[in-house]
Structure formats: C-alpha cells, structure tokens
Amino acid sequence: MSIAIEEVRSRAELTDILDLPLRLHAADPCYVAPLRPLVLRRIDPANPFFRDASLRFFRARRGRETVGSVSLLLDGRHDRQSGERAAFFGFFECERDPEAARALFAAVSERARALGATSLRGPRNVTRVEDVGLLVEGYGSRPPMLAGHHPPYYRELIEAEGFSKRYDMLAYETPLFDLEGRRRELPEALRRKAASVRIPGLEVRRLSALHVSRDMEIAHAVFTEAYRGVPEVVPMSRAEFVNLGRAFVALADPRLLQIATVRGEPAAFAACLPELNEAFAAARGRLLPLGWARVLGALRRVRTASFKLIGVAPAYRSTGLYALLVQRVVDGLRAAGYARLEASLIHEDNAPMRRIVESAGCVPYRRYRVYERPLGRREQEI
Numbered sequence: 001m002s003i004a005i006e007e008v009r010s011r012a013e014l015t016d017i018l019d020l021p022l023r024l025h026a027a028d029p030c031y032v033a034p035l036r037p038l039v040l041r042r043i044d045p046a047n048p049f050f051r052d053a054s055l056r057f058f059r060a061r062r063g064r065e066t067v068g069s070v071s072l073l074l075d076g077r078h079d080r081q082s083g084e085r086a087a088f089f090g091f092f093e094c095e096r097d098p099e100a101a102r103a104l105f106a107a108v109s110e111r112a113r114a115l116g117a118t119s120l121r122g123p124r125n126v127t128r129v130e131d132v133g134l135l136v137e138g139y140g141s142r143p144p145m146l147a148g149h150h151p152p153y154y155r156e157l158i159e160a161e162g163f164s165k166r167y168d169m170l171a172y173e174t175p176l177f178d179l180e181g182r183r184r185e186l187p188e189a190l191r192r193k194a195a196s197v198r199i200p201g202l203e204v205r206r207l208s209a210l211h212v213s214r215d216m217e218i219a220h221a222v223f224t225e226a227y228r229g230v231p232e233v234v235p236m237s238r239a240e241f242v243n244l245g246r247a248f249v250a251l252a253d254p255r256l257l258q259i260a261t262v263r264g265e266p267a268a269f270a271a272c273l274p275e276l277n278e279a280f281a282a283a284r285g286r287l288l289p290l291g292w293a294r295v296l297g298a299l300r301r302v303r304t305a306s307f308k309l310i311g312v313a314p315a316y317r318s319t320g321l322y323a324l325l326v327q328r329v330v331d332g333l334r335a336a337g338y339a340r341l342e343a344s345l346i347h348e349d350n351a352p353m354r355r356i357v358e359s360a361g362c363v364p365y366r367r368y369r370v371y372e373r374p375l376g377r378r379e380q381e382i
Contacts, residue, residue: 003061003062003067003100004061004062006061007056013057017066018039020068020093028149030139030142032142032143032149047240048240049126049236051237052076053074055071055073056071056072058107060094060097060104068092068100068104069104070089070090072087072089072108072111073087073089073124075234078234081234085116085117087119087121088123089123089124092158098157101157102161113375119374120373122371123370124370127240131146131147131148132169132370133370134148135149137366142277144345147345159371164371164373165369165370165372166370166371166372167370169346169369169370170348170354170364170366171368172344172346172358174363176330176334186326186327186330186360187360189359190327197321197323199316199321201262201263202260202321203262206254206257206332207257208254212249215259217238218259218266218269220238221266222269222312223311251299252272253274255329255336256271256273256332256333257272262316268316269309269310270311270325270328271308272305272308272341273306274302275306278298282295304339304340306342307343317352326356344366
C-alpha cells in the first residue's frame with residue numbers, strides 16, 4: 001500500500017501525530033513522553049516566537065494508519081541574522097519504514113523550496129534551545145528535559161535521504177557524591193578561580209521570587225550579549241525568553257538561579273533547574289486523569305539538576321565570575337539534596353562553555369546531531 005502525505009489542518013490531525021511517538025516508543029524504557037500541555041504551549045501561534053516564524057506539520061499515512069510525521073519551520077530572525085534562507089524540520093517520528101521517511105522529507109523539502117529556502121536542517125522543533133538534534137550516542141539513558149530521545153534507526157532513515165552532519169550538541173553529567181556517599185568537591189582549579197574574583201561593585205544573589213520579571217530581564221540582557229557569537233545561536237527576544245523560562249522558574253529552587261550585577265548593571269546569570277524529565281516520565285505524556293498526581297509525587301524524588309544556561313557579559317569573562325556562579329549553584333544543589341548535575345545541550349564548537357562544564361568535572365553522556373541537505377535540486381534527482 002502506497003504512502004500518502006497530508007498537511008495537518010485540524011486539531012484532531014495534530015493530536016494524531018502527537019500521539020504517534022507514544023506508540024512508536026512505548027517499549028523503550030528510556031523514552032520520556034513530553035507533557036502534552038507544554039508541547040501545545042510551545043506550538044501555540046500565540047507564542048511570541050511565532051511573531052517572526054511559521055510552523056507546519058505533515059503526516060505520512062499508509063492506508064488509514066499514520067506511520068510518520070515531520071514539521072517545517074521557517075525562522076525569519078534566524079535568516080536575517082545569518083544571511084541564510086534555511087528551513088528546519090522537526091517533530092520527526094517514523095516507523096522503520098524508509099518509504100515513509102523518504103515521502104515525508106520529499107514533501108517538506110518541496111514546500112520549503114517553494115517558500116524560498118535553500119537548505120533543510122534539523123531536527124529542530126521550535127526554538128534553538130529546545131528539542132534540537134537527533135540522538136546519535138547515549139541511547140541507554142533518559143534524555144534531559146528540552147531534549148529528545150530517538151531510536152538508532154532514525155539516524156539510518158535520515159542519512160539515507162542525503163542529510164549530512166552540520167554540527168553536534170553534547171549533554172554532560174557528573175555525580176555530586178562518590179559511591180560511599182561522600183561529597184565530591186569541585187576541581188581545585190575552579191575553586192581557586194571562584195575564590196579569586198575581585199570585581200568592585202559586584203553583587204551575586206539568588207533570583208528574587210518577588211521580582212521575577214526584573215531578574216529575567218537581567219538574565220535576558222546577559223544572554224543576548226554572552227551568546228551573540230555562539231555558533232547557530234540567534235538571540236531570543238525578551239518576550240520569547242520570558243515565555244520559555246517563566247514556567248520552569250516557577251518549579252526551580254531559587255538557590256539554583258543566580259544573578260550577578262556590577263553596580264546594578266547586568267553581569268552574569270546561571271540557571272539550573274530540577275531535571276523535570278525524572279518527574280515527567282511518571283505521567284507518560286498525559287496530565288489527565290492521574291498524570292498531575294504522578295508528576296507532583298515524582299517531583300519530590302527528583303535528584304538530578306540540569307544546568308541549562310550560564311552567561312557572562314563579555315567585560316567579565318576573564319575575571320573568574322563564571323566559576324563563582326558555578327560554585328554558588330553547586331552549593332545550592334547540595335543544600336537542596338541533589339545527587340547528580342546534568343548540563344545540556346552545548347554546541348560542540350562552543351569552546352568557552354565546554355571549558356566551564358568540563359572544569360566542573362562534567363563528562364559527555366549524550367550526543368545529538370543536527371543534519372542538513374541542500375534544496376537546490378528536486379527530490380527525484382537526489
């Protein structure tokens with residue numbers, strides 16, 4: 001029976017493709033289904049990200065059964081900053097069916113080309129900081145939050161369609177205690193750097209629950225400057241940054257959210273969050289009828305914290321300020337009872353960030369790959 005590709009037009013069709021990974025990965029103990037309300041919030045046209053972007057979904061049907069899905073994202077801000085005309089594919093899910101994968105990528109490529117794109121890149125679901133890349137190493141562990149989990153054959157399906165590596169993203173980890181339960185100290189070199197910080201007018205404090213908007217503005221100002229030159233990063237607008245972060249900040253321990261200012265001006269920030277996938281796994285993707293209760297119960301048992309972002313304004317990069325923030329966050333982790341620190345996802349070419357996490361004793365445990373292929377030829381010529 002041949003494959004038919006349909007563009008998703010209704011809420012029922014969208015639900016159909018969002019249900020697909022629940023079926024495909026039901027037997028994989030490492031798969032963590034994303035909570036449906038969070039997925040719907042990210043793809044909601046009201047998300048500030050979509051003021052300058054568009055997202056379409058496609059599904060592959062063999063008869064009456066959905067066997068695959070893919071999305072097409074156009075990001076106007078990315079194109080303006082990079083000078084490219086790139087399209088991004090995401091939400092890729094597929095049975096072990098090369099015909100279905102080929103039909104999905106043919107359809108999304110033709111649509112992207114018609115819209116003016118010259119290359120197709122991915123996986124990337126929505127923004128640059130969530131669900132980016134295909135898992136290519138680390139299949140035996142659960143994914144960190146804001147990252148996916150994929151079976152090995154997805155790599156075969158994608159590479160068979162002419163996609164090649166553009167870059168990799170890494171997830172790091174380190175235990176906070178040894179096998180005997182003794183506290184593992186941070187490496188001496190990092191502790192010396194933290195102790196040596198001398199910046200007149202410096203204030204380092206935890207995020208204020210009473211002034212979340214103010215502190216997120218400080219973090220956004222640092223993020224914009226600190227990540228301006230990082231490969232593939234397009235700075236988020238303040239509205240996007242707040243929209244993405246506010247839900248997670250509400251669940252975080254304030255000791256793990258550190259803000260640094262110098263004479264009142266933004267200097268640095270560090271954001272470490274509970275590894276929510278340890279709790280989300282209990283819900284199996286659904287909050288109703290009992291998912292909420294399972295998640296709330298599991299939240300009390302989360303023992304991993306995920307270091308999602310750390311940024312230092314360019315003027316303070318050589319001062320050791322990053323080490324001081326790492327020290328403050330790790331002290332907060334231990335006080336809060338966490339046993340493991342995770343840090344993800346970091347671009348393989350982001351040498352400064354990799355030095356920071358590696359200086360804290362972290363080692364890679366997962367690798368995600370972003371693929372690309374040109375759109376200069378029609379699909380039958382590839």
